[in-house]
Amino acid sequence: MSGTSLYKVIIAEDEMLVRIGIKHTLEWKKYGMHVVADVANGQEALEAYQEYKPDILITDIKMPLMDGMALISHIRKTDSDLKIVILTNLVEFELAREAMNKDVSGYIIKVSMTNEEIAQLLSKLKRELDERTTTQMTIQHIDSDVVKEHLCKDFLFRNRxxxxxxxxxxxxxxxxxxxxxxxxxxxxxxxxxxxxxxxxxxxxxxxxxxxxxxxxxxxxxxxxxxxxxxxxxxxxxxxxxxxxxxxxxxxxxxxxxxxxxxxxxxxxxxxxxxxxxxxxxxxxxxxxxxxxxxxxxxxxxxxxxxxxxxxxxxxxRAEGIIAIEVQSQLKAILNEWPEPLQAVYKQYERTLGELLRDLEPTKETVQSYFQRWLHMIVLGSRMSPESAGMLLAEYTEQLKASTTLSESVNLFTMQLQEIGQLIRKRPKLSREVSRAVDYIEAHYNEELSLQQIADTVQMSAKYFSTLFKKEMGIGFVEYWMHYRVEKAKELLLSSSLRSYEISDMLGFADHSYFSRTFRKVTGMSPREFRNEQHIQDVDVDVDE
Known part of the structure; x- marks a missing residue:
């Protein structure tokens, strides 16, 4: 059945009074059905089935020319969907039970079965037919969508x-x-x-x-x-x-x-x-x-x-629009720059100039600059390695998920302000530790020792080590190592230098030691870091 059409019913019963009674006493339209044929034997029922292709067959078991069992067997050879209801009496009930094994939907006991019981059976059949019709229409609709998609794609993309x-x-x-x-x-x-x-x-x-x-x-x-x-x-x-x-x-x-x-x-x-x-x-x-x-x-x-x-x-032109949007939104960040991070301001301004000279930057290019800028800020803020690592990991995921330049700018500005707030709230460093940090950051690519830094700030090595760890939350050697790794990240993000070249620039004894140190701090190799930021690597590193 489709639209407003009714399910078709055939009644096969050799007793005329029973057949006419079933046909005329039930409100068939109430169940979305109508009787298309009522016949007196199995042979006529089979011919009516072939002509009308009904949805429901209500058939007696014992009939002349062809009985109900033979009729059902013949139909089931080619049609497993037809809903079949058996008309029977108590004497024939064993035959009715045998018929149930042929995928029969129900039975009506002549004389003793009430109209209410018959109505329940018809309602059940209607629900089953409705569900099947809905499923078939859905499959046809899906098939139609698939066919249409293939035809259009064959023309648009495959030149067929x-x-x-x-x-x-x-x-x-x-x-x-x-x-x-x-x-x-x-x-x-x-x-x-x-x-x-x-x-x-x-x-x-x-x-x-x-x-x-x-x-x-x-x-x-x-x-x-x-x-x-x-x-x-x-x-x-x-x-x-x-x-x-x-x-x-x-x-x-x-x-x-x-x-x-x-x-x-x-x-x-x-x-x-x-x-x-x-x-x-x-x-x-x-x-x-x-x-x-x-x-x-x-x-x-x-x-x-x-x-x-x-x-x-x-x-x-799309590239013209892009250039205007990038320039407008990224320059606006300069107005939001927090006072505690003024030391990094010039670096941002310089690298922003590099980006703005690109008239057709890609989303990936701009996002790599955002990564680079945040690494610069983290370095300039002198955050603890643990805090810096957590912040950068969270920021990276959020940046990748941002779908517009405005989202990326808002995310970066928010991080900028949060880092500025952290710096304001952080206890001020003593003059000696501040001088030591300045010295480490100026000479990070040289071979440094605890005694050398202690001599620079005119303190004993033991006392300086204790004071540095108390104020920075991390030992001198660990701070130096993390600072060099952050510098390495910045170079990996901003240049096409090979990792062994970066290793030399940072003063590591050899490339293997650099790779081990980088992995110890970040949990990944320099090459893996580049790949994670969606930046094309330029070499295949060894000893990683």
Missing amino acids: YSETEFADIVTRHGLRLTPSRLVTVQMEIDQYDKLQERYQDHKGQLIRMSLLNILEEVLAHYDRGEIIFDSESRFLTLFSFEDITSEHEITAVIQTILAHMRKVLLTYFNVTVTFAISAPESGYGVLKRQYEQGIKLLQAKYWLGTDQNLFIGNGL
């Missing part, structure tokens, strides 16, 4: 069809498309990983099917456009406007549909989305170029922000 062949496919499958004034819309779900986490759907299959269903309903409401799954967090919608010639009107219609999509996704999934929208062009051949332009524009949402409509071909 010519424009003419694709036009024939569109017509044959009844897709809501024509080659007139085509518009592609790339939709990307913002913070898709959080959606996966919320629904515990790490493969994304449930999310994909649910989103396609609800978005297809939106398009069906407007009777326009086709949507397919693109990849992970992206969906591609294709529109055509054979009926509208004004580009202004086309844009208005698209914005109305996209606003509807955005609303239902926020309502039912609590997610925001970003759309990349092409200008209308005719001919199926334009779809590939429109798609590529949309992907490129979506990559710019890190700079331009999420939850908005981005239009292709609006006269602004």
Whole structure:
């Protein structure tokens, strides 16, 4: 049954009064059913079955020409879905029990069975048929989505069809498309990983099917456009406007549909989305170029922000917009720079200048600068290695998760202010320890000893060691080692130097010792650190 149609029923019973009674005393429509045939023997029942393809067969067991058992056996050879109900009396009950082994749904005992009991049986059959119909429609819908996705991707990405062949496919499958004034819309779900986490759907299959269903309903409401799954967090919608010639009107219609999509996704999934929208062009051949332009524009949402409509071909070059956004937002950080970190201010200003000279920076490039800046600040703040390690690890994870430049800037500014507050609250160092730290940081790449530092501050080695550990929370040798490792991190982040070159610059006796020290402090090799920050390594280190 589909839509408003009724489930079809055949009644096979040789006793006319019983057959007519069942047909006319029950309110079949109440159960979503109607009787398409009532027959007096098994042979007629089989012919009626072949003609009407019913959903339910109600049959007596003992009938002329072909009995009920033979009828059931014949049907079950090719049809396992038909719902079958046995008409029986107490004398035939053993035969009815045998029939139950042939996947019969129930039985009606003549004379003694009440209308209420029959109604319960019919209600049960209706529920089972409804569930099966819903499942079949879902499978057909899923199959249709998969077929449509493959056809579109075969044309867009695999060059399996010519424009003419694709036009024939569109017509044959009844897709809501024509080659007139085509518009592609790339939709990307913002913070898709959080959606996966919320629904515990790490493969994304449930999310994909649910989103396609609800978005297809939106398009069906407007009777326009086709949507397919693109990849992970992206969906591609294709529109055509054979009926509208004004580009202004086309844009208005698209914005109305996209606003509807955005609303239902926020309502039912609590997610925001970003759309990349092409200008209308005719001919199926334009779809590939429109798609590529949309992907490129979506990559710019890190700079331009999420939850908005981005239009292709609006006269602004993406790299120009990016340069303006980077300059504006990163220079604003200078105004937020805390007083206790003024020593690092010039370093930030200088490295910011390096970044701003890049007219087309990538998200990865900018985020590597944020990592570099925080390492500079941590070094300049003289935080304890334990605190610095925890802060940097947490910041790295949050930075990777940030989806826009504004998020990254806000995160960095927040860390900047927190470190400034920590410095303000920290007890002031004694003159001797402060001088010692200055000396270590100025000569970190030289061979240092406790006695050498103690002589510099004019104290005994024993007393200096005790005082340094009391004020810094860490011994002299450990502080020196951690400082050198932080310097190594800064160089790994900011340069393409090989790790053995960094080892030499930092004054380590050999590369093997440098690698062991780096791993001892960070838990990873220099190369692994570079890879974790998504920075391309330039060498294969040995002795790691």
